[in-house]
Each structure stands twice: as C-alpha cells, then as structure tokens.
Amino acid sequence: MAAESNAKLAGVFTFPQTSVQVHRMGYGAMQLSGPGIFGPPKDPQAAVAILREAIETGINHIDTSDFYGPHLTNQIIKEALHPYRKDLVIVTKLGARRPADKSWQKANSAQELTAGVHDNLKNLGVSALDIVNYRVVGPGHVPSEGSIAEQIHVLADLKKQGLIRQIGVSHVTANQIKEAQSITNIVCVQNHYNVVHRNDDALIDDLARQGIAYVPYFPLGGFTPLQSAVLSGVAKRLETTAHQVALAWLLQRSPNVLLIPGTSSLAHFRENVAAAQLKLSRQDLHELNRIGESH
Numbered sequence: 001m002a003a004e005s006n007a008k009l010a011g012v013f014t015f016p017q018t019s020v021q022v023h024r025m026g027y028g029a030m031q032l033s034g035p036g037i038f039g040p041p042k043d044p045q046a047a048v049a050i051l052r053e054a055i056e057t058g059i060n061h062i063d064t065s066d067f068y069g070p071h072l073t074n075q076i077i078k079e080a081l082h083p084y085r086k087d088l089v090i091v092t093k094l095g096a097r098r099p100a101d102k103s104w105q106k107a108n109s110a111q112e113l114t115a116g117v118h119d120n121l122k123n124l125g126v127s128a129l130d131i132v133n134y135r136v137v138g139p140g141h142v143p144s145e146g147s148i149a150e151q152i153h154v155l156a157d158l159k160k161q162g163l164i165r166q167i168g169v170s171h172v173t174a175n176q177i178k179e180a181q182s183i184t185n186i187v188c189v190q191n192h193y194n195v196v197h198r199n200d201d202a203l204i205d206d207l208a209r210q211g212i213a214y215v216p217y218f219p220l221g222g223f224t225p226l227q228s229a230v231l232s233g234v235a236k237r238l239e240t241t242a243h244q245v246a247l248a249w250l251l252q253r254s255p256n257v258l259l260i261p262g263t264s265s266l267a268h269f270r271e272n273v274a275a276a277q278l279k280l281s282r283q284d285l286h287e288l289n290r291i292g293e294s295h
C-alpha cells in the first residue's frame with residue numbers, strides 16, 4: 001500500500017493466516033441508514049459522497065451489515081462503489097434480522113445464516129464476502145456466555161463453499177472466541193469498546209498476542225456520545241476535538257485495534273480520518289487511561 005496513505009491512515013494491519021491487509025483507519029457504514037438504523041438515509045447524496053471520499057482517501061476497510069436499513073446500507077455501498085477497488089475489504093455481519101417494528105431479532109439458524117450470506121452477496125453485488133462476523137444477539141452491549149459452535153460451523157461450511165473468504169465474531173466473550181477458533185480461523189473480533197467502556201482490556205492484549213484484529217464498535221460512544229471532562233480537557237490542550245482524541249487513544253491502545261467510526265456527515269468523516277495523525281503524549285495517555293478505570 002502507498003506510503004502516503006499508510007501514514008495518513010494509521011498504518012496497515014494484516015489479518016492472521018491471510019494476505020489480506022487494511023489500513024487501521026476504516027469506516028463504519030451503520031450511520032448511513034435512517035433513524036433507528038432503519039429505512040433510507042436522511043441525505044442519500046451525502047451517504048454516497050462519504051463512501052466515495054473514503055475510498056479516495058485510501059480507506060480500504062468498510063464495516064456494514066445487511067441488517068442496517070435493512071438491506072439499504074449495502075445497496076448504497078454498491079451504488080457508490082461498485083465495481084469495487086481491488087484492495088477494498090468489506091466486512092459484514094450476520095446473526096440478526098429487522099422486522100417492520102424496527103426491533104433487532106436473532107437470525108442464527110443454519111437456514112437464516114445461509115440466507116443472510118446470499119442477501120449480502122446480492123445487495124453488495126459480489127460473488128464472495130471478504131469477511132463475515134457472526135454477531136451474537138443478546139440484550140444490551142455486554143456479551144454473555146453460551147455456545148456459538150453451531151453457527152460457526154455453518155459459516156465455516158459457507159467458507160468451504162467459497163461464499164465467505166474470512167470469518168470473525170462480534171459481541172462475544174473470550175470463551176466464545178476460543179470455541180470459534182477450535183472450528184475455524186478467526187481473523188477479527190468486533191465488540192463494544194472505547195476510552196470510557198473498557199471491559200475488553202485483557203481480551204485486546206490477548207488477541208494482539210495472537211495477531212487477531214480487535215475492531216471496537218461504538219468507538220465514539222455510539223448512541224450515547226462519549227462525555228468526559230478529561231477527554232475534553234486533553235482535546236482543549238491539543239487544540240483538537242474530543243472525538244479525535246478518543247479515536248487517537250484507540251489507535252495508540254494496541255496495534256491490533258482497527259477503527260470503523262460511524263458518521264453520516266462528511267465534515268465528521270474528515271475530522272475522524274484526521275485523528276489518525278494525532279499523536280498523544282505519555283501524559284495525555286496517562287490522563288485518558290484513568291477515565292476507564294473509574295467506570
């Protein structure tokens with residue numbers, strides 16, 4: 001990858017036991033659907049503009065799902081970017097469905113997972129999915145124990161059929177990751193994590209030792225924007241924004257952390273990408289690290 005985009009986008013990461021490389025700064029497409037992650041975007045032109053600018057900037061990791069919209073976010077990605085640049089890695093997820101009441105329901109039977117792969121293939125306009133995360137659906141954003149073997153076997157089978165290239169897991173515990181690894185190669189883990197919410201600190205270090213990507217969702221707090229006097233204080237001192245500090249902190253947290261901040265605003269997108277070049281000092285990190293300890 002070009003040295004210039006490497007520097008701009010926080011370097012590169014290679015998924016384990018693959019030759020698939022992405023820049024550490026990516027983009028999460030969930031915010032491109034309508035309110036409640038349902039229906040079309042409020043500004044479809046802005047959605048297309050963000051996706052195209054992401055690619056022009058050199059971003060080659062886009063996170064999505066066919067249950068955003070549902071279907072519509074993948075269709076927008078296809079409209080904006082198809083035919084895809086060769087180095088683009090689109091990461092999608094399976095495990096949920098969205099009935100008309102806008103709720104999030106489990107969809108994790110073999111039949112539902114297989115249908116989900118075919119929906120993703122069709123809506124993204126590809127013959128194989130680069131990376132599929134199995135997303136465990138449960139209450140809230142703290143994962144709970146329970147076997148995921150059946151679902152991982154289904155995905156591993158779809159991989160053997162050539163419909164999926166790589167497999168990851170989302171909203172999972174350390175035990176569930178180990179169980180999935182006993183079935184197939186797991187290249188990434190996507191869990192709730194940010195400078196305030198740090199339940200996965202030990203897990204990130206363990207995955208780093210194994211060379212597995214950790215991709216925090218809600219890096220900016222998601223539906224509950226991050227709020228912290230320390231974060232704002234560091235941002236003020238560095239003459240930047242709290243959002244940029246929160247993203248820079250994640251990039252400096254561990255080299256296996258890949259970012260997929262979500263936004264429906266081109267201005268916010270640019271601000272987030274620029275965070276890849278923000279360097280935090282030891283003193284900044286010391287102060288920021290203490291935020292998570294008090295939660």
Ligand SMILES: NC(=O)c1ccc[n+]([C@@H]2O[C@H](COP(=O)([O-])OP(=O)(O)OC[C@H]3O[C@@H](n4cnc5c(N)ncnc54)[C@H](OP(=O)(O)O)[C@@H]3O)[C@@H](O)[C@H]2O)c1
Nearest residue numbers: 028029030063170217218219220221222261262263264268
């Ligand atoms: N695996 C899972 O279960 C799961 C769950 C949730 C999300 N995800 C993935 O993770 C990605 C990131 O999570 P997320 O989008 O939910 O949350 P996020 O990145 O933490 O935050 C997104 C929110 O922050 C706002 N925002 C973004 N940049 C901003 C900036 N520079 N200044 C001010 N506000 C800003 C966005 O509003 P604006 O649109 O107004 O900028 C949006 O409300 C998603 O896009 C999705 O791909 C995965």
